[in-house]
Amino acid sequence: MIxxxxxxxxxxxxxxxxxxxxxxxxxxxxxxxxxxxxxxxLKGKRLRGVLCLESCRIFSDDYFVAIPSACALEMLHSQSLxxxxxxxxxxxxxxxxxxxxxxxxxxxxxxxxxxALISLGAQIIIDKTSKNIPPDRILKALREYLISAGIYGIxxxxxxxxxxxxxxxxxxxxEEYLNYIQNYKTSALFMASCAIGAILGGADNKxxxxxxxxxxxxxxxxxxxxxxxxxxxxxxxxxxTAGKDEQENKLTxxxxxxxxxxxxxxxxxxxxxxxxLSKEDVKSEVFKNIVDSITxxxx
Amino acid sequence: MIxxxxxxxxxxxxxxxxxxxxxxxxxxxxxxxxxxxxxxxLKGKRLRGVLCLESCRIFSDDYFVAIPSACALEMLHSQSLxxxxxxxxxxxxxxxxxxxxxxxxxxxxxxxxxxALISLGAQIIIDKTSKNIPPDRILKALREYLISAGIYGIxxxxxxxxxxxxxxxxxxxxEEYLNYIQNYKTSALFMASCAIGAILGGADNKxxxxxxxxxxxxxxxxxxxxxxxxxxxxxxxxxxTAGKDEQENKLTxxxxxxxxxxxxxxxxxxxxxxxxLSKEDVKSEVFKNIVDSITxxxx
Numbered sequence: 001m002i003x004x005x006x007x008x009x010x011x012x013x014x015x016x017x018x019x020x021x022x023x024x025x026x027x028x029x030x031x032x033x034x035x036x037x038x039x040x041x042l043k044g045k046r047l048r049g050v051l052c053l054e055s056c057r058i059f060s061d062d063y064f065v066a067i068p069s070a071c072a073l074e075m076l077h078s079q080s081l082x083x084x085x086x087x088x089x090x091x092x093x094x095x096x097x098x099x100x101x102x103x104x105x106x107x108x109x110x111x112x113x114x115x116a117l118i119s120l121g122a123q124i125i126i127d128k129t130s131k132n133i134p135p136d137r138i139l140k141a142l143r144e145y146l147i148s149a150g151i152y153g154i155x156x157x158x159x160x161x162x163x164x165x166x167x168x169x170x171x172x173x174x175e176e177y178l179n180y181i182q183n184y185k186t187s188a189l190f191m192a193s194c195a196i197g198a199i200l201g202g203a204d205n206k207x208x209x210x211x212x213x214x215x216x217x218x219x220x221x222x223x224x225x226x227x228x229x230x231x232x233x234x235x236x237x238x239x240x241t242a243g244k245d246e247q248e249n250k251l252t253x254x255x256x257x258x259x260x261x262x263x264x265x266x267x268x269x270x271x272x273x274x275x276x277l278s279k280e281d282v283k284s285e286v287f288k289n290i291v292d293s294i295t296x297x298x299x
Numbered sequence: 300m301i302x303x304x305x306x307x308x309x310x311x312x313x314x315x316x317x318x319x320x321x322x323x324x325x326x327x328x329x330x331x332x333x334x335x336x337x338x339x340x341l342k343g344k345r346l347r348g349v350l351c352l353e354s355c356r357i358f359s360d361d362y363f364v365a366i367p368s369a370c371a372l373e374m375l376h377s378q379s380l381x382x383x384x385x386x387x388x389x390x391x392x393x394x395x396x397x398x399x400x401x402x403x404x405x406x407x408x409x410x411x412x413x414x415a416l417i418s419l420g421a422q423i424i425i426d427k428t429s430k431n432i433p434p435d436r437i438l439k440a441l442r443e444y445l446i447s448a449g450i451y452g453i454x455x456x457x458x459x460x461x462x463x464x465x466x467x468x469x470x471x472x473x474e475e476y477l478n479y480i481q482n483y484k485t486s487a488l489f490m491a492s493c494a495i496g497a498i499l500g501g502a503d504n505k506x507x508x509x510x511x512x513x514x515x516x517x518x519x520x521x522x523x524x525x526x527x528x529x530x531x532x533x534x535x536x537x538x539x540t541a542g543k544d545e546q547e548n549k550l551t552x553x554x555x556x557x558x559x560x561x562x563x564x565x566x567x568x569x570x571x572x573x574x575x576l577s578k579e580d581v582k583s584e585v586f587k588n589i590v591d592s593i594t595x596x597x598x
Contacts, residue, residue, distance in 0.1 A: 020450060028479045029455035031462060036450070083414060088406035107387035108461055111410065112454050115382060118417045119449035126442050135434040142441070143425050150418035151319060151335070155411050156328035162407055163330060180327045 001286050002050055005070075009049040013040055013071045016124060035105040035113035036120070040078040042096040047222075047290065048073040048193040054286040055197025055211050066200045068128035069141060072121030073193050076145065079117035080154050080189075082110050089162075090244070097239035118149055125196075133200060141196045148192035157185025164251035172251055179220075181251060186226075187219025210282050217273045218291060224266040225294045227252040231259055233297070263298065270295060300585050301349055304369075308348040312339055312370050315423060334404040334412035335419070339377040341395040346521075346589065347372040347492040353585040354496025354510055365499045367427035368440060371420030372492050375444065378416035379453050379488075381409050388461075389543070396538035417448055424495075432499060440495045447491035456484025463550035471550055478519075480550060485525075486518025509581050516572045517590060523565040524593045526551040530558055532596070562597065569594060 017037035020026060026033070049070035056066035085092040085100040086107060093103050102110035125142050147153055160181045164172060194211040203211070227245060231254050235242045245252045253262040273291055277283065316336035319325060325332070348369035355365035384391040384399040385406060392402050401409035424441050446452055459480045463471060493510040502510070526544060530553050534541045544551045552561040572590055576582065 026451065026455055028459035028462065028476060029450055029483070030458075032454060032458040033450055079414075083410055086407075086410065088410065108385075109458070111382055111385065111387065112458055112461075115378075115413065115417065116449040116454040118414065119421075119445045119452075119454075122418075122421060123442065123445040123449065126438055126445070135438050139425055139434050139438060139441075142438075143422065146418045146422040146425070150415040150422065151328055151332055152325065153418075155331060155415040155418075156325060159329075159331040159408070159411055160327040162411075163327065177327060184328070 001054075002289060005050045005053045005286075006046045008067060009046045009053075009070050009074060010041070012067055013074060016071060016120075016128075017041065031105065032109050032112045032116060035082075035101055035109045036075075036078075036117050038104060039082050039095065039101045039113070040075055040117065042098055044074070044096055046070075046074060048077050048189055050286070050290065051190060051193040051215065052197040054284055055194040055203075056201035057197075058211075058282065058284060059198060059201030059203045059207065063197075063201070065130050065133060066197045068124050069145070069196045069200060070193075072124045072145060073189065073196070075117045075121040075124075076149055076154075077189060079114045079121075079149075080158070082114040082117070084158065086110060089158075090248070092241055092244065094235065094240050097236075121145065121149075129200070137199060141199045144192040144195045144199070148188040153184055153188035153192070157181050157183065157188065161185055161251070165249050172256075178251055178253070178256060182220055182223045183216065186223040187216045190215040190219040190222070207282075210276075214273065214276050214282050214287065217269065217276055218287075221266060221269040221273060221291070222294055224253045224262055224269060225298060227254045228259065228262050228266065228298055230254070237297075266295065266298065300353075301588060304349045304352045304585075305345045307366060308345045308352075308369050308373060309340070311366055312373060315370060315419075315427075316340065330404065331408050331411045331415060334381075334400055334408045335374075335377075335416050337403060338381050338394065338400045338412070339374055339416065341397055343373070343395055345369075345373060347376050347488055349585070349589065350489060350492040350514065351496040353583055354493040354502075355500035356496075357510075357581065357583060358497060358500030358502045358506065362496075362500070364429050364432060365496045367423050368444070368495045368499060369492075371423045371444060372488065372495070374416045374420040374423075375448055375453075376488060378413040378420075378448075379457070381413040381416070383457065385409060388457075389547070391540050391543065393534065393539050396535075420444065420448075428499070436498060440498045443491040443494045443498070447487045452483055452487035452491070456480050456482065456487065460484055460550070464548050471555075477550055477552070477555060481519055481522045482515065485522040486515045489514040489518040489521070506581075509575075513572065513575050513581055513586065516568065516575055517586075520565060520568040520572060520590065521593055523552045523561055523568060524597060526553045527558065527561050527565065527597055529553070536596075565594065565597065 020033050052070040052073055053063050053066050057063035081095055082101040084090050085095055086102055093100055122145055129138055191212045194215040195208050198208045198211050230245045233242055277287055319332045351365050351369040351372055352362050356362035380394055381400040383389050384394055385401055392399055421444055428437055490511045493514040494507050497507045497510050529541060529544045532541050576586055
């Protein structure tokens with residue numbers, strides 16, 4: 001199932017970029033489109049897209065209706081990777097095992113590629129979602145996308161993350177602060193992914209909220225695993241530079257609680273997620289497989 | 300009329316940023332919100348917002364319905380200014396007579412502020428537009444916003460602009476190329492401004508297209524005037540660094556046709572616009588005043 005989802009996301013993403021590149025009216029903006037395509041189409045797990053499709057499938061047989069949104073979410077995720085890797089941000093030369101966008105296309109085109117991915121994703125949700133879906137439902141889905149993209153989502157989390165690097169010990173000792181960073185930097189996009197799938201699948205608000213609760217908890221576990229892997233893995237295994245968090249004085253679970261402390265927290269978080277998945281009537285083998293996959297290299 | 304429009308746009312923009320800054324849940328992302336507010340709320344002509352409100356008023360007495368969109372368009376415009384001024388882009392330290400966003404808040408927060416303005420503008424169109432407007436009309440307006448923001452709009456034009464700086468003489472001699480840059484870098488956002496106002500005002504597609512035609516021609520005239528002013532004005536008058544276009548080998552009307560040639564072209568363009576404004580049944584004193592204002596310092 002996950003493989004099938006991944007395949008259709010990869011193929012559809014490619015087709016969207018080919019459509020722009022083949023548009024003769026827009027030959028002169030080719031370089032930015034290529035930069036957008038480069039990072040978005042690098043081999044990735046497509047977790048956000050898969051969560052979106054599966055969240056739709058839970059409520060509707062026709063999960064195909066969520067494919068454009070799944071691709072839009074992957075574009076938004078790629079945007080955040082491209083801008084995060086910039087020299088003035090996290091300054092990382094490696095992403096998904098390949099040179100970062102700005103290393104290949106230069107900083108200016110990497111900035112433009114990120115900018116254009118934000119609006120392209122939203123445009124795709126409008127243009128490519130089946131005309132059978134009523135406009136108020138598309139607006140509702142779009143709103144989730146936009147919120148996760150901005151100051152109430154990824155950008156808010158990234159801001160807090162950058163502030164933590166330069167902040168006084170006082171702020172760093174604040175438990176709430178680390179939670180804020182992870183909720184907005186990581187969980188926000190997972191929450192939007194599940195919410196959009198559920199909305200397009202016709203779920204009511206109660207069901208949408210249940211899925212969001214799962215996605216939020218999953219995001220925290222995902223970030224804990226990411227922080228742990230940064231310490232215990234090699235750069236080759238990660239596909240991005242290993243050991244950067246400590247070097248840059250990032251406020252991570254490992255830097256705050258130590259490696260063993262972070263592992264304990266992750267174990268507790270996984271139990272919490274399993275609890276949510278059993279109680280809240282959001283049963284899905286795909287969700288369980290995804291949760292298991294993020295800890296596979298740790299325990 | 301223009302002054303009234305400007306006032307309501309300025310006040311509403313301020314209130315939107317205050318709303319975010321007063322949101323206690325988002326204290327930790329304050330720095331980026333302040334960077335967004337800083338550039339957006341600097342004294343500006345609010346041309347895009349004014350065009351949007353007037354385009355709505357032509358078709359509906361209740362132009363208030365377009366106020367959130369007018370503010371959204373000013374946010375999008377500010378986004379393009381913030382990212383254009385970055386060191387890896389046009390590298391300008393001055394904007395609207397004040398230090399550029401990245402000079403005040405640093406590069407990373409300027410990048411994040413731009414990113415968040417794109418999605419915030421779109422979110423405001425959804426959240427703040429009167430609930431009396433049917434969702435399909437809001438989607439239609441939103442689509443214009445998104446197209447102008449991305450690869451089919453500002454980003455496309457900015458890409459071609461950057462490519463021209465480094466390109467062979469061959470490409471620079473191509474008349475079509477300069478037109479592409481100006482159509483997408485400058486006209487696209489004016490076109491979206493008029494289209495969104497008209498859509499929210501209830502205009503049919505024929506009327507929307509007529510307004511877009513005006514906006515496109517106006518955008519070209521605006522850019523010609525901008526290129527001319529870059530040469531004949533002081534930095535203080537412009538509020539941004541004067542004389543940069545020549546220095547950076549930009550493909551502008553002045554660099555291509557000389558100062559006198561560009562002035563001649565601007566005169567012809569203004570006549571063309573007046574022609575559109577009389578024939579196409581898009582009569583508006585506000586539009587005429589705006590057209591006159593851009594040439595006031597030149598002829």
